Amino acid sequence: MNTDEKPLAEQRPALPVAARLPINRCNLPAVILGGPTYQAHPVPLEIDGINDFHRDLFTALDAIPTPMARAERFIDYMTVRFCLEDLEEAGLTPGRRKKYRSNANYLRMVRGWSFDSDGREGAVLKHWVETRFGLLARYHGGALDGRDSDAYYHYLLQGSQGLYATNALEAQLDLLYTFCQYELARQQPAITHFTLYRGINRIDEHEVLMSSAAGQYRVLFNNLNSFTSCRERADEFGDYILSVAVPTPKVLFYNRLLPGMLKGEDEYVVIGGVYDVVINTL
Known part of the structure; x- marks a missing residue:
């Protein structure tokens, strides 16, 4: 220091360098969006393709006047788009794991984070940040200071288990982030x-x-x-x-x-x- x-x-x-990836999936590289200059002078961040791919959702939200009604519309859209109440339609094989995997959605990730940010759901969310924004996780149940460490292995294992057999879980998180940014801009534009x-x-x-x-x-x-x-x-x-x-x-x-x-x-x-x-x- x-x-x-x-x-x-x-x-x-x-x-x-050890805290970032050379590539990501948004409109700014990690070295910029993760630095102090960005903190002082931020610009909007967009995950590649999400606004275009889900244009119908945001067009519909534009016509809804209240935050609660927009939130309900968003939840309905997620349920239908990702077959969250009919995972067999999305390709999940019926069986013992159906009930467990049916809970592996964006809401489960958020609630799991709130309960334990170093748990399985936390590992999924941190991995999502790595791939979308290029910022590497620094801590997960221990310092992630080496790829050969037990903590890093545990982090990878939990993230893989959390993503296994889910229905486009990372794409759900893409849309959650984009909706959050839409709401913040809508409610507090200044x-x-x-x-x-x-x-x-x-x-x-x-x-x-x-x-x-x-x-x-x-x-x-x-x-x-x-x-x-x-x-x-x-x-x-x-x-x-x-x-x-x-x-x-x-x-x-x-x-x-x-x-x-x-x-x-x-x-x-x-x-x-x-x-x-x-x-x-x-």
């Missing part, structure tokens, strides 16, 4: 960032790249993270409050996006990378 008198905004270390919080006990729980004498830190986050929009809620999880300005395009989903989506009242699930953050004591 380097300390410098210059403001962090004037320093531009790139997203470390908002470019959300100020979000996270309770921590020690700053060295995170990968600190730089710090300044003014108490600012440049942190490399895991490729997917939970934050809260309620500072008081963050107080419950640590002795220090980490606050960060998160670009709107880096919000994968949030608790009010769909009915009963998350148990946390103010939870936001955020795509990672390098962020400038401020840490305050309680």
